[in-house]
């Protein structure tokens with residue numbers, strides 16, 4: 265820091281300014297707005313539709329589609345960190361002697377000049393006053409240092425010197441928070457998985473990229489429950505999960521929203537639910553030519569022959585939501601009908617609309633009349649080893665703010681001077697590292713108390 | 723008495739207090755200001771009773787929940803925090819001059835809750851995501867923070883209506899003098915900043931326990947961070963760059979605009995996780 269080498273000194277000075285802090289904070293505040301008005305993490309198509317191709321090109325250049333992770337936003341944060349570090353090093357090296365002095369010293373004149381000093385005149389001698397004054401001051405502020413200058417005696421005491429460190433704690437907490445966020449971003453992940461009731465899996469899908477990932481254990485969903493209030497709003501989502509590790513069941517527990525499962529550094533949260541595809545359904549098939557009606561159970565994926573060698577039917581699958589001409593028809597089964605000698609076509613069988621397939625007016629009408637309802641539970645699986653640094657940062661920030669705002673380094677000087685004929689004058693002066701106005705008030709109150717104390721002693 | 727009655731009486735009392743403070747200002751009548759103070763105290767009592775009754779009524783309805791979970795309730799509570807903080811400041815600093823700027827804010831918040839037809843006063847049970855003890859900590863601290871900023875805003879406004887040297891007879895002569903405003907604004911920002919900090923932190927901890935992520939750049943989160951930045955700028959300008967008076971007041975006004983946007987703008991203009999404040 266002390267080197268005279270031109271450029272590095274200049275860089276140091278650049279990062280050592282509070283002006284820079286203010287500019288960076290303004291830039292962070294202003295640019296953060298962008299991400300709240302421009303769609304984040306959308307698909308290219310969405311951007312082109314919303315803003316047009318020209319603006320989309322601009323959005324891509326500046327990574328506005330994920331701006332809180334854009335290089336320039338991270339650069340702002342980096343400059344902020346360097347700024348805090350450099351400033352703190354510089355200030356701390358200046359303040360170190362003040363915060364940890366070898367020996368308490370005080371400059372009498374700096375206290376006596378202060379306008380907030382309070383004066384009490386007494387009809388006792390300095391000698392008589394010395395002891396009660398010293399005891400009183402020690403009680404107010406701690407160990408008293410005595411100094412005599414001819415006839416005048418000075419009593420000095422102070423408290424809260426360490427509170428000058430509060431600001432550094434606040435700033436350190438900002439660094440700790442960002443470090444925690446970085447650790448989380450590098451070593452953590454966030455993934456989703458859907459597990460049907462009664463099934464298990466060890467594979468989850470990264471939230472953004474949808475890449476599959478394998479966990480060190482297997483999650484089984486034993487049961488999912490949703491309960492509703494009288495007004496129809498959901499009251500509780502609950503999944504009963506079992507963790508299976510190395511082939512052994514190691515834990516079975518319920519999770520609910522706000523009550524996740526934490527297992528070996530991995531967190532499992534209840535995040536959504538839905539209807540799972542059933543194994544078997546009961547179907548009704550009506551032959552409109554003969555009027556014949558067949559009812560039978562069929563598994564998903566199974567193919568059956570239609571009557572009279574008319575063709576085949578395959579039950580293909582199930583969707584919890586079926587979008588049809590801009591309407592959500594809800595839970596729907598799909599099947600493939602292949603009439604002999606024709607190419608197959610797909611049909612939909614929404615549960616809520618049993619006559620849906622009839623309206624197709626084909627030879628056969630298909631309806632799913634019954635199926636065993638099962639849920640799937642939607643889980644969010646996360647790992648964030650940085651979270652403890654972030655939480656430590658939170659605690660330090662609150663403590664540091666408290667110390668910085670509401671505490672201060674206060675020092676007091678009592679001057680006891682003779683006024684002739686066994687009388688004396690007591691002057692109470694004080695200084696505070698912050699907020700001199702409240703110090704003036706405090707000195708007034710203290711002087712009143714001191715006077716009462718001294719009167720009592722007489 | 724039920725909560726609806728208590729809260730509409732509160733609305734009336736806050737309105738009356740506002741009229742008193744404005745009257746005291748316009749006609750230079752100290753007595754009216756004192757009347758305003760006592761009406762405000764009574765209003766705060768009824769406001770407290772109203773919130774308490776609402777809490778009890780939710781238990782009678784069979785689900786029991788803290789009364790801080792929709793726009794209506796948050797506005798009622800916002801009036802409460804502003805009134806409580808204002809009364810504290812008036813008692814502690816013996817300054818009632820700026821009540822003329824604060825009492826309208828108090829009244830506006832509760833009147834908006836009471837009179838806007840789109841505002842539902844119904845007590846609905848909580849959806850699963852809101853069922854957490856963090857809800858109370860989060861809402862209470864955020865709104866204490868907002869109250870600090872609202873008062874700082876009221877104080878900052880005085881700079882912009884008060885002429886530099888008001889003469890003795892001007893109605894402005896009753897406003898606190900510059901140095902006092904400056905100091906009080908700082909105190910209020912400090913108070914607001916501490917609680918906003920705790921509010922953001924409790925929100926983050928809550929999000930982490932509900933969704934596994936303490937920060938997801940949701941618009942409400944982002945705007946509360948923007949607000950936090952603005953007031954951090956305020957503090958650094960004042961403590962490190964020696965800013966005072968009008969320029970600094972402008973920063974505090976900007977900060978309050980950010981608060982309002984975080985509170986209302988985000989709900990009406992942007993979309994996200996928060997159903998309300």
Ligand code: HEM
Pocket residue numbers: 281282285289344347348351352355431434435438664665668954957958961962
């Ligand atoms: C957003 C992150 C922040 C940054 C980048 C930042 C940066 C800085 C810098 C560079 C300084 C001057 C260097 C120094 O004297 O140590 C400073 C001073 C200061 N900051 Fe911050 N700060 C931040 C947050 C805060 C917060 C949240 C508080 C609230 C408690 C705060 C309170 C202060 C105070 C009181 C000073 C004056 C230091 C003194 O009097 O010794 N800062 N800040």
